[in-house]
Amino acid sequence: MSILSTTKVGRFAIIYKWLEEELNLNGAYVSVSSDGGIRVNGNVNLLGYPNAELPNYIQFEEIDGNFLCSYSKLESTKGFPCKVTQAFDCSFSQLSSLNGMPKEVGGNFICKGTPFTEEDIREKVNVNGEIWLMKKH
Numbered sequence: 001m002s003i004l005s006t007t008k009v010g011r012f013a014i015i016y017k018w019l020e021e022e023l024n025l026n027g028a029y030v031s032v033s034s035d036g037g038i039r040v041n042g043n044v045n046l047l048g049y050p051n052a053e054l055p056n057y058i059q060f061e062e063i064d065g066n067f068l069c070s071y072s073k074l075e076s077t078k079g080f081p082c083k084v085t086q087a088f089d090c091s092f093s094q095l096s097s098l099n100g101m102p103k104e105v106g107g108n109f110i111c112k113g114t115p116f117t118e119e120d121i122r123e124k125v126n127v128n129g130e131i132w133l134m135k136k137h
Helices: 010-022 118-124
Strands: 029-032 037-041 059-063
Touching (some): 010 029
Parallel strands (some): 037 059
16 A cells, blocks of 8 residues: 555546655655645655656645755746755756745755855745855866
């Protein structure tokens, strides 16, 4: 039996199906609010995600863990969480804007191989840990 309920219907069924098929949740607890907001108690692993954006029905709210989307084809932050309690890693992704990034990151903000500067990040995101940068070549 999956960690996600198979009894969900309609919009919730679509959301849970995507979460189950696309994410390696490793036993994380997932809840979806009545407006479709997704909360995860565990890590969200979108490493190498092959699409430019998340589906329009996916909206993460809070991740009580790490949010990892490095080495992905993501160009858009649409659907990204507002809060990540541990690390946020978007290294070597296709992201070019900080709009839509989490407003709060409890751990490190890792964005190697992106055009962002520490000043730009700190202006948009409350980062409680370190910011790890490395310029694109």
